[in-house]
Amino acid sequence: MPECNYCGASFEDDQSHLEHLRxxxxxxxxxxxxxxxxxxxxxxDDNDGLPTGPVVLGIVLAVAVAIVGYVIFVHGAGGAGGAGTVNGIDVAQTPGQPSQSEHGHGLINVTIDGQELDFSQSQFQRPQEFAAFHFEGGDGRVWHKHASGVTLEYAMATLGIDVSDDSVTFDGTTYRDSDTGTNVTVTVDGEPVGPETYELSGSSDQRPEQGDFIRIIVTTEG
Incomplete structure (x- = not known):
């Protein structure tokens, strides 16, 4: 029978003895x-042996990660991405994360060999597939963008048009400004631009004429 060396009390078992000592x-x-x-x-310590410091640190880190994820999801990543492939077309820059906070509008005219492309057709109305740049609601006159870093090259690639500053490829045919009898004009607001690097700027309200006006004209002779 265990006995306490400090007060002389006796106990039926070690468990009771140790509880008494404690x-x-x-x-x-x-x-x-x-x-x-x-x-x-x-x-x-009444904490079930859990190391308080590491637990608190883990909670803080988890909250921080959740906040960052929320900001990215709601407001977009902001920066543009690297090179990529869109509709089988290689582009030098992809947009940042699409978000509702990035919503711009502008106008467009693409005319190839005398035929103006009708972007109200279903093959061009793909907002679910291309959230960063698209047409919607059956309107083929006004383009929408929902991300930063949308280049002209990327925007046209979503429509199946491969464009550079002196060539346009559409529907299996490539038109080069250097070809005899062929003229390729790629402008935004009347100024020549480099499609790989020019980032579109759209009006944030419902006045698309205040956003970039994209104009791509291809003419051929013969």
Whole structure:
């Protein structure tokens, strides 16, 4: 039968004895008894042995990650991405993450060999597939963009048009400004631009005429 060396009390088993040492003689325990009590009951911090510091740090990090994820999801990543392939067309720059906070409008005219493309047709109305740049609602006159870093090259690639500053490829045919009898004009607001690097600017309200006016004209002779 265990007996307390500090007060002489007797106990039926070791468990009861150790509980007595912990509750009645905590400040008096020698090294051996202290180790026995710690081994049986832990350190007595009432935290079930969990390291408070690491737990708190983990919670803080989890909250921080959640906030960053929310900001990216709601407001967009902001920056443009690297090169990519769109509709089988290689582009030098892809847009940032699409978001409702990036919503611009503008106008467009693409005329190839005398035929103006009708972007109200279903093959060009693909807002679910191309959220960053698209036409919607059966309107083929006004373009929409929902991301930063939308280049003219990328925008045209979503429509199946491969464009550079001196060539246009559409429906399997490539038109080059250097070809005899062929003239290729690629402008935004009447100024020549480099499609790979020019980033479209759209009106944020419902006045698309205040956004960039894209004009691509291909003429041929013969």
């Amino acid at each position: 509750n009645e003689h905590e400040g008096e325990l020698g090294t051996i008894d202290s180790r026995r009590v710690e081994a049986e009951f832990g350190t007595g």
